[in-house]
Structure formats: C-alpha cells, structure tokens
Amino acid sequence: MQVFFSAIMSFLGIEGMAAVGAGIAALACIGAAIGMGMSTSKAVESMARQPEATKQIRSSLFIGLAFCETTAIYGLLVAIMLIVM
16 A cells, blocks of 8 residues: 555645645535435424424534534635645
C-alpha cells in the first residue's frame, strides 16, 4: 500500500495530492445534501400522516438539519484549507 501511495505522490506531487484531498473532503457536502433532502422529505411525510405531532417532528428535523449542515461546513472548511495551504 505504501508503494502505491508513493507512486501516486511522485506522479501528482504535493499540490496534486492536496487537490485530490480537497475533492474528497468536498464529498462531505454531497453527503450532507442527500441527508438533508431525505430527512426533510420524511419529516414532511410524517407531518402529513400525523398533523398533531407537527411540533415534535419539526423540532427534531431542525436538530438533524443542523448536524447535517455542520458536516457540510466542516467538509468545505477542510477542502478550502487543503487548497490554500
């Protein structure tokens, strides 16, 4: 495995490896977007089925969306730090 990484490192260089790492870190944004979409769709669906539980569902939804958004922001921050450095 170390031989594989050293071959890639010699081919791409430090800047290339930083760009690859930034691309991989940006995948966190895609995962967060998928998670937000799925959780929102399920929350709307459950609110339509049980309108009396709307407040509880909405509060849980906002907490979950905050965690998803935090994951996206961390991924974006890591990607920016890899590009700048």
